[in-house]
Amino acid sequence: xxxxxxxxxxKGRGKMESIRWLLAAxxxxxxxxxxxxxxxxxxxxxxxxxxxxxxxMVEIDGMKMVQTRxxxxxxxxxxxxxxxxxKERAWIDMYVEGTTxxxxxxxYLPFQPADTKEKNLALIIERxxxxxxxxxxxxxxxxxxxxxxxxxxxxxxxxxxxxxxxxEECKPDILSAFPLLQAFKGRTSNIPTIKKFLQPGSQRxxxxxxxxxxxxxxxx
Amino acid sequence: xxxxPKLYYxNARGRMESIRWLLAAxxxxxxxxxxxxxxxxxxxxxxxxxxxxxxxMVEIDGMKMVQSRxxxxxxxxxxxxxxxxxKERALIDMYVEAVIxxxxxxxTHPFQPADKKEQHFATIVDKxxxxxxxxxxxxxxxxxxxxxxxxxxxxxxxxxxxxxxxxEECKPDILAKFPLLQSFKARISNIPTIKKFLQPGSQRxxxxxxxxxPKLMKIFH
Numbered sequence: 397x398x399x400x401x402x403x404x405x406x407k408g409r410g411k412m413e414s415i416r417w418l419l420a421a422x423x424x425x426x427x428x429x430x431x432x433x434x435x436x437x438x439x440x441x442x443x444x445x446x447x448x449x450x451x452x453m454v455e456i457d458g459m460k461m462v463q464t465r466x467x468x469x470x471x472x473x474x475x476x477x478x479x480x481x482x483k484e485r486a487w488i489d490m491y492v493e494g495t496t497x498x499x500x501x502x503x504y505l506p507f508q509p510a511d512t513k514e515k516n517l518a519l520i521i522e523r524x525x526x527x528x529x530x531x532x533x534x535x536x537x538x539x540x541x542x543x544x545x546x547x548x549x550x551x552x553x554x555x556x557x558x559x560x561x562x563x564e565e566c567k568p569d570i571l572s573a574f575p576l577l578q579a580f581k582g583r584t585s586n587i588p589t590i591k592k593f594l595q596p597g598s599q600r601x602x603x604x605x606x607x608x609x610x611x612x613x614x615x616x
Numbered sequence: 617x618x619x620x621p622k623l624y625y626x627n628a629r630g631r632m633e634s635i636r637w638l639l640a641a642x643x644x645x646x647x648x649x650x651x652x653x654x655x656x657x658x659x660x661x662x663x664x665x666x667x668x669x670x671x672x673m674v675e676i677d678g679m680k681m682v683q684s685r686x687x688x689x690x691x692x693x694x695x696x697x698x699x700x701x702x703k704e705r706a707l708i709d710m711y712v713e714a715v716i717x718x719x720x721x722x723x724t725h726p727f728q729p730a731d732k733k734e735q736h737f738a739t740i741v742d743k744x745x746x747x748x749x750x751x752x753x754x755x756x757x758x759x760x761x762x763x764x765x766x767x768x769x770x771x772x773x774x775x776x777x778x779x780x781x782x783x784e785e786c787k788p789d790i791l792a793k794f795p796l797l798q799s800f801k802a803r804i805s806n807i808p809t810i811k812k813f814l815q816p817g818s819q820r821x822x823x824x825x826x827x828x829x830p831k832l833m834k835i836f837h
Contacts, residue, residue: 448714449747459706465685466709473702482693486679489686494668527669 401426401456404440406615408608409601410503411464412452414496414558416600418468420593421554422475428599434615468492472551484546491532491544491552495559498528502562506604507612517566524563529574532556536576542583549587557584565603621646621676624660626832629821630723631684632672634716634775636820638688640813641774642695648819654835685716692771704766711752711764711772715779718748722782726824727833741790744783749794752776756796762803769807777804785823 401419405412407430419426431437431451441449447462454461457474461467472478472488479485501520508516535544544552560581563570571578585594593600604612621639625632627650639646651657651671661669667682674681677694681687692698692708699705721740728736755764764772780801783790791798805814813820824832 447710447751448717457703459703461706461710463710463713466706466713469709470702470706473705482690483677483679485693486681486686486690489689490667490681490683493683493686497668531667 400424401454403428404431404445404453404455405451406431406608406612407601408604408612410452410604410612413601414499414555415452415454415464415467415471417554417558417593418471418475418477418551420599421549421587421589422471422477423589424471424475426599431615432611437615465496468551477549477551477554479546479550480548484550487545488550488552491535492555494528494531495552495555498524499559499562502566503604505566506606506609521567521570524566524570525573528559529563529571529577532580533574533576536580542580549584553580553584554590557581557590562603620644621674623648624651624665624673624675625671626651626835627821628824628828628832630672630824633821634719634778635672635674635684635687635691637774637778637813638691638695638697638771640819641807641809642691642697643809644691644695646819651835657835688712688771697769697771697774699766699770700768704770707765708770708772711755712775714748714751715772715775718744719775719779719782722779722786725786726826726829737786740783741787744790745793749791749797752800753794753796756800762800773800773804774810777801777810782823 401424403412403415403426405428416426431440437451440446440451440453445460446453447460450462452462452464452467454467456467456470461470469478479488501516501523505513505516505520532544539547541547543549544556557580560571560577571581584590592598621644623632623635623646625648627648636646651660657671660666660671660673665680666673667680670682672682672684672687674687676687676690681690689698699708718740721736721743725733725736725740752764759767761767763769764776777800780791780797791801804810812818
């Protein structure tokens with residue numbers, strides 16, 4: 397039964413947010429079922445819906461897909477956001493793994509003990525500005541194209557935009573030394589499907605706040 | 617300049633081992649350049665060889681590839697170990713990602729502080745025998761085929777075997793309740809390229825000894 401993909405997760409960003417971004421960018425409408433209590437998670441587990449007892453889980457094309465990267469790869473390939481050949485895919489994979497590492501650091505920040513937050517934030521900012529952003533700035537500079545790989549919108553661009561916006565939430569002027577990333581951000585944000593996703597009322601989720609952290613700790 | 621892929625990493629399993637397995641399973645000869653000191657790592661970084669300043673790095677087909685998943689994906693695709701279509705790929709990805717999660721627990725075990733080791737070990741055994749192994753046992757039971765996906769040898773089989781063997785190193789009878797995984801293990805181990813890789817003298821790396829941990833930590837700090 398074909399229908400809209402259905403996302404199973406908590407009502408927050410976490411590991412599902414990149415999937416929401418990718419579907420939205422591809423112009424794919426999706427439904428969401430939110431896990432609000434531990435019982436909700438147990439029910440999914442007892443139903444046999446979660447292959448490894450974990451979420452994210454996405455019902456798509458007759459499958460109950462789990463494992464974030466598996467889901468993202470499937471969506472990217474299905475909607476032609478994964479490059480035209482093996483080499484382009486290799487570059488997209490490398491770039492996406494970099495932005496995954498970057499976003500992973502930021503994602504866990506609200507869950508760190510309060511006394512380590514400041515130090516962790518400083519480390520994140522350092523890594524972002526010296527290890528990650530320079531790579532993407534250089535990639536754009538070297539080929540002078542609008543998109544990271546193959547002169548065409550791909551998963552790598554969508555993931556990078558998501559990472560940029562997340563990093564700016566950490567430090568609003570974090571792009572100050574990266575003019576091409578600033579232009580990239582402006583340009584990519586204006587793609588109609590993405591522009592729509594960035595508007596209030598979309599299925600994009602807000603950053604985790606203390607209340608959300610408490611809910612997540614209770615469920616998991 | 618040989619055409620063989622060249623692997624840059626420590627003389628240890630870590631995040632490079634799955635790549636060694638995959639290349640070996642595909643029958644691809646490869647060379648290795650071992651990082652032994654912090655200076656070796658610094659030199660690679662200064663050369664501009666490491667996109668995100670990290671290893672693993674593999675020189676392959678004119679690229680200096682980094683990020684173990686990206687590298688493994690490329691090798692799997694290139695050597696037809698990634699299924700025949702999108703849906704098979706989806707299954708392979710799901711199975712492989714979970715194996716990577718379990719691997720992560722196994723690989724980080726030597727680095728646990730002494731007072732956390734026992735609990736970490738218990739977590740490994742619990743997750744392996746309650747969360748992961750039952751899934752693969754059921755997959756094999758449900759279709760009754762020799763390989764996990766598409767009745768054909770794929771990356772999922774290679775990486776599962778790797779992890780089964782590592783889990784047994786942790787606890788030798790860990791497969792006691794999983795007869796189909798036991799026969800899977802024997803069967804996949806007998807595939808000629810893999811059998812060769814499992815023999816002494818191959819490029820497969822031994823488990824990390826506790827005495828090697830300080831040396832490795834020094835390279836990073």
